[in-house]
Amino acid sequence: MHPAPSIILFTTLSGLGFGMLFFLGLDIASPRGWVAFVFYLIAFALAVGGLVSSTFHLGHPERALKAFTQWRSSWLSREAVAAVIALGFMGLYALGAVFFDAAWRPLGVVGGVMALVTVFATSMIYMQMRTVPRWNHWSPPVLFLGYALAGGALLTGKITVAMIFLALAAIVQVVAWIDQDRREAASDTTLATATGLGHIGSVRAFEPPHTGGNYLTKEMVFRVGRKHAVKLRIISLALMAALPLLLLLVPFSHIFAALAVLSHIAGVLVQRWLFFAEARHVVGLYYGR
Template sequence: MNPAPSVIIFTTLSGLGFGLLFWLGLGLPDPSGWVAFGFFFLAYALAVGGLMASALHLGRPERAIKAFSQWRTSWLSREGIAAVATLTLGAIYALGMLFDARIAPLGWLVSLGCGVTIWTTAMIYTQLKTVPRWHHWTTPAVFLSLSAGGGALLANQSVAALALLTIAAVLQVIAWITGDTRLATSGTTMGTATGLGDRGDVRAFLPPHTGSNYLLREFVHVVGRRHAMYLRIIGMILAFGVPLPILAMGLSHLTAGIAVIAHLLGVLCLRWLFFAQAEHVVGLYYGKR
């Protein structure tokens, strides 16, 4: 799949923003006044900034409002509704906290909304049978654990961050190990794509067009896969390798800053791989993947 910057920035920043809002909703931490303003500002800047970036991905962003209508069937629609509802409730909750009047049940609802938002975001990708690497429980598991872990890091919840980021790292490795073979074991091949597989070996002989096209640009991304191994190592070191020892040693303002920046860059790298390494079955029609 094409690793479009807008979607990578969206899932990374919104993941962190909703992760932070999740912990604020639980009252962990439970600040007031300007400190609360700072925490909520960061959460909203990340979450809303990410959502704005996702609009850049649209061919017709001026019609984005229509995307809230089809929640009955569409995970993208559900995600939009969950995000807006959570951010609206979160704003009311934040206002209470600023004036030292935290409404705990509302906070729990906001936290639940954050979880639902991240889950629905992940389901946009997980639902796609056409991308076998994503069509698996590890996709929402990685999204949720990364968001909760990164949010805990921002919310200064060391123990939770340590535990959740460790879980996220393990889940990410499981996602890679199982995902690397999922296209091959999905049952979809050039043979089934063309219906010619039962009569012999099928080879793409002539492409339908001499230039590139939307399908090849969007679904057959080969450039970055070459360096996938190194990028996996870099992503793991930045997202988990740097923050985890810092968390284990205890946070100061400086070390927390280093941990957060490393984690953010690491998740961007992992998310880039999430798209760049994903194989869409339409590539089979071109003898590619």
């Protein structure tokens, strides 16, 4: 699949933002006053900024509000509804923490839980796609939630929790890559099975479906070289988990903490690029891919 910058930013930034809101909402000793203001400002900027960036991938961004109307059948719509609920409850909770030195716990709990529900709904948009085998897998919900929790803990200063989730996310990511590669290599889907013509003999395309590129070849049949994918996997793990863990193990320093956050975000951006670039849509079979 083509790694659109808007979708990469959306899945990365919104995950971090909603991960922060989860910890801010459920933390009994959550910050108050102007310290809380800074935390909530960052969390809302990431969450809302990510959601807004996703609209740039739409053919008609002005129709984004229609996403709220199909919640019975669409994970995209459920994501939009959950995001509004999470942001609404956490907005009220932040209001109490910043201006009234109060912790309105029910609002924080509901808002925090709905923040994770939003991330889960985002992951299900991809997991439900049977036409993309690498996404139709157990890993998207686990990894999306894992990255959100790791980043949220890191950005809210929960060092021990962040280290645990960073290590777990890295392990699960490696396991997911191995399992996805295994399934892809073992797949018996071919042009013959895709067309249903295998029973009459060998099947091959007589000629390309068209002479030039189109939406499908641009968006659905994007390919990344295997050797480049391996390098990018190593880079993403190093930046997302390994380097932040090393920086968190040394005596605390605001500079090291900031570097750990920046490294983690860079690693997640690389991972998200791979998430889309390595995904192969079955329509590619009709284009000889």
